[in-house]
Amino acid sequence: MSEHVMSSSEISFSHPPAEGTGRIWKIFWLLSFITVIELALGFGLAKHWYGDPVANASMILFVKGAICILSLAKAFYIVSVFMHLGDEIRNLIMTIVVPLGIFIWFITAFLWDGNSWKNLKNTDGGSHPPRTEQEQSVPVEQGAKP
Amino acid sequence: MSTTAIPTNTKWWNGGRSPFNASYGKVMMWYFLMSDAFTFGAFLISYATLRFSLNGWVDANHVFNAFPFFGHQDLPLAFVSLMTFILIFSSVTMVLAVHEGHKMNKKGVEQYMILTIIGGIAFLACQAWEWTHLLTGEHFVLTHSGAVELMNTTVSHNPWGKQIHGAAVATALQNTTPEVLRAMILEHNHTVTAASLQNLTVPDLISKIDLNEVYIAQVGPPSFGSYFFGITGFHGFHVFSGVVINIIMLIKTKLDHFQERGHYEMIEKAGLYWHFVDLVWVFVFLCFYLI
Structure with a gap:
């Protein structure tokens, strides 16, 4: 059985011998640390540490952006170290990473579209300025029985 | 599977080996x-x-x-x-x-x-x-019919809208069925039994509800559950x-x-x-x- 597989025409490839587990544990602690920071920032969002959600909208957007960047860092370490993509040769890395670049357009275009959709709804297609927060919330009486 | 080190100046695309050095x-x-x-x-x-x-x-x-x-x-x-x-x-x-x-x-x-x-x-x-x-998990939600109903989270139901306050709560309770009002009382008041509330009228039931404690929300966007x-x-x-x-x-x-x-x-x-x-x-x- 073993002879058969070993003598197959499969072309050869080589990998460096396995190293110690030190790097794996280092990345584990790094990922845990990043997760704890994300949770602390998220907990702050839950407890309104960054002020009123409406008045301090830009501050909250900044915190959410920071959480997104931390998540991207986690994704990088998982792919690069746990999935060993960082140890593969450049050609293989590029055939995987370059197509994923389409996400830059994908995310930008669709979030832009969502935002534009909201603006059109709030202004009835741009025919009047956006209503205030209070006017937007559905009045309760509207649904009440006459 | 060869385990020899990769020689420098390897011609990856000359055949005989994987150009990606992987199976x-x-x-x-x-x-x-x-x-x-x-x-x-x-x-x-x-x-x-x-x-x-x-x-x-x-x-x-x-x-x-x-x-x-x-x-x-x-x-x-x-x-x-x-x-x-x-x-x-x-x-x-x-x-x-x-x-x-x-x-x-x-x-x-x-x-x-x-x-x-x-x-x-x-x-x-x-x-x-x-x-x-x-x-x-069922929650008190002011539905579009104007009455408060119990609603769980599904692909089409979202009980997680904004909380309603003040006069809106009182109006909503007027339109609510006795079953839901009884559930509302029993949620916070653990001294009464379901049987003792059975024969009470709607105004009597509403009088037993602590308006500061009861949590009633509007209907949230239904797409939340689907996503x-x-x-x-x-x-x-x-x-x-x-x-x-x-x-x-x-x-x-x-x-x-x-x-x-x-x-x-x-x-x-x-x-x-x-x-x-x-x-x-x-x-x-x-x-x-x-x-």
């Missing part, structure tokens, strides 16, 4: 995972687009604030943190199994595969609890299939298939899939729970 199976696993990343990416971007198009969404910290055996305590992010750490830890045991495979240590591979499988099952159990909690159950369900299905693949790999290890073959590359390929599941969770966790 066919491993390269194709990478391309499968790339296409799966596009699938998950499309789902999450669809969710984000819809969320951007609405004036209000759901406060995740209000929806996901429960923890098993802690009753009604407000513990935002707690349970989902546990799920995240379970998945990170099972990722580490998986990469350690791959590491033992490089060293041809069958016992080590078996040991770490078992730990990885346990982690996967623990994650699925957590998700089952979370789904059950959402699907069975939440759809995307976490698709991810959970990946975890489930990952657990099945890992169990098959454990059995094949026990049957000495990889020892006879001379390498544990199948463990590496299963590992790639398992790490991908963890990778997707990073983004599901980000989009549904954190921001």
Whole structure:
């Protein structure tokens, strides 16, 4: 059985011998640390540490952006170290990473579209300025029985 | 499989060796995972687009604030943190199994595969609890008919809208059925029995409700449930299939298939899939729970 597989025409490839587990544990602690920071920032969002959600909208957007960047860092370490993509040769890395670049357009275009959709709804297609927060919330009486 | 070092100035494209220095199976696993990343990416971007198009969404910290055996305590992010750490830890045991495979240590591979499988099952159990909690938990919601009704979270029902206050509460209670009013009283007042409320009229029932304590919300965007159950369900299905693949790999290890073959590359390929599941969770966790 073993002879058969070993003598197959499969072309050869080589990998460096396995190293110690030190790097794996280092990345584990790094990922845990990043997760704890994300949770602390998220907990702050839950407890309104960054002020009123409406008045301090830009501050909250900044915190959410920071959480997104931390998540991207986690994704990088998982792919690069746990999935060993960082140890593969450049050609293989590029055939995987370059197509994923389409996400830059994908995310930008669709979030832009969502935002534009909201603006059109709030202004009835741009025919009047956006209503205030209070006017937007559905009045309760509207649904009440006459 | 040659284990010699790669000579410098290797001509990768001259034939006789893989130009990517990796086996066919491993390269194709990478391309499968790339296409799966596009699938998950499309789902999450669809969710984000819809969320951007609405004036209000759901406060995740209000929806996901429960923890098993802690009753009604407000513990935002707690349970989902546990799920995240379970998945990170099972990722580490998986990469350690791959590491033992490089060293041809069958016992080590078996040991770490078992730990990885346990982690996967623990994650699925957590998700089952979370789904059950959402699907069975009923909340007082002011529906479009003007009456307060009990509503759970499903793909089409969202009880997590904005809280209503003051005169709106009083108006809503006037239109509410006695059954719902009785449930509202029993939620906070533990001294009365259901039987004693049976014959009371609507105004009498309303007088027994503490208007400062009762929590009534508007109907939230119904797409929340569709996206939440759809995307976490698709991810959970990946975890489930990952657990099945890992169990098959454990059995094949026990049957000495990889020892006879001379390498544990199948463990590496299963590992790639398992790490991908963890990778997707990073983004599901980000989009549904954190921001």
